Amino acid sequence: MTRKPTMADVARYAGVSLKTVSRVVNQEPHVSADLQRRVQDAIAALGFRRNEAAARLARGATMLTIGLIMENISNEFYARLAKAVEAAAAEHDALVVFGSYEERPERERMLVESMYARGVDSLIVVPSAGDHGWLAEGPRAVFVDRVPAGLPGADVVLLDDVTGGRMATEHLMAHGHRRIALISDDSGLSSVHARALGYREALEEVDEALVVKGVFDPWRVSHEVGRLLDLADPPTAFFATNNRAAIGILQALRDRPERPAFVGFDDFALADVFNPGVTVVRYDTARLARAAVDLLLTPSDAPRRIRVPVELVVRGSGEQR
Structure with missing residues (x-):
């Protein structure tokens, strides 16, 4: 992923102070209509998205948030996996949010970028058949059930x-x-x-x-x-x-x-x-989920591959x- 625009970038583009951008982004009162318009135009032009993780930290919140991206949660396999990941994450006081892409790689990418922009700290992904090289510079991710194409160095938990x-x-x-x-x-x-x-x-x-x-x-x-x-x-x-x-x-x-x-x-x-x-x-779906969460919370420089027995x-x- 390319570098995401920051509030400082928005401030430079709009010709206003960083404080003004912060006040507009956080919807604080007493900002003139002209300044709001200039900041909103800059946000639209640059594609800036508020970092919800930073906002949480600013409020004193520390809960880890894990994004789980799957093909379709209505499928019994994915529903069981979601439940098992949620249980494994709860052992680490982590919150899990879910998204389904229904085998559409473009929606999968949208979900990843949307979760990342909203402060999701890391991801567990059941990848589509599409290329995932674009995730090399993205948020930390562990892949489950399938090897992601284009990411030879990924951490993966597979079935045998x-x-x-x-x-x-x-x-x-x-x-x-x-x-x-x-x-x-x-x-x-x-x-x-x-x-x-x-x-x-x-x-x-x-x-x-x-x-x-x-x-x-x-x-x-x-x-x-x-x-x-x-x-x-x-x-x-x-x-x-x-x-x-x-x-x-x-x-x-x-x-x-x-x-x-x-x-x-x-x-x-x-x-x-x-x-x-x-x-x-x-x-054992619980074993599959627990292995993914453990890999996610114990980063390593070397790629790891775990195979769950059947x-x-x-x-x-x-x-x-």
């Missing part, structure tokens, strides 16, 4: 995605399946790529006709699952790389006679309610033949 993908696929193979379809979203995301890599390592020979990429919504997954099941040589099992894909598979199978096996990556609230229950690759939870859907 390759092992999870391999574990899910090998479990299906152990139950006699060889035509196993992969249902995934953006392969540009490091987590999705790694889970697919585990799938490929387990199968060794992959029928690319059974590989679906770039589907985010359950209804699209449902459509793709139906299409695959209508093939002349359909898959007998599925591996879903996230909870949305697993839900889409359930939607597709609701109205079909076939009962293929499937394993999902990410647990979700109703996974053990269905009959059979949904077999998933699961992990486990297979057998409930029935992956054991069908």
Whole structure:
């Protein structure tokens, strides 16, 4: 990020004193309309934003504020992560504010800059697939679940995605399946790529006709699952790389006679309610969040990468033949 304009820059541009700029910014009374206009014009021209962190310190406030930026907090994974980050931050008397960018890199950047301008001290980010080189000079950040493109020196907390993908696929193979379809979203995301890599390592020979990429919504997954099941040589099992894909598979199978096996990556609230229950690759979200907060509060000159282990939870859907 380029250097942010200061109140001193605004004062020079407007041709007024620093005290006058401070009074206008803090909405103090008894500033003439002409001076207010000159200062506001300078603020607009320079793109100045008040530093809320400095304002807090001036008031004697010292609470640390952490920004958590995610794809979509309505997704159960992100809701659980938000709750876990908030709990971990509370142990350090820190406040957490949230923002969702819904896989739009331009909104992600807007959220980062907006939080920074409003005094957020540091960030935990689940990065989009876009380049993040622009964050190299920005606020301190730790990344979760995905490696940020363009930031090779970033601190990152990841799941053991390759092992999870391999574990899910090998479990299906152990139950006699060889035509196993992969249902995934953006392969540009490091987590999705790694889970697919585990799938490929387990199968060794992959029928690319059974590989679906770039589907985010359950209804699209449902459509793709139906299409695959209508093939002349359909898959007998599925591996879903996230909870949305697993839900889409359930939607597709609701109205079909076939009962293929499937394993999902990410647990979700109703996974053990269905009959059979949904077999998933699961992990400790609290551990993921705690590791991110710990990295954030213990800066290091050397980049750090933590990998959180995963486990297979057998409930029935992956054991069908």
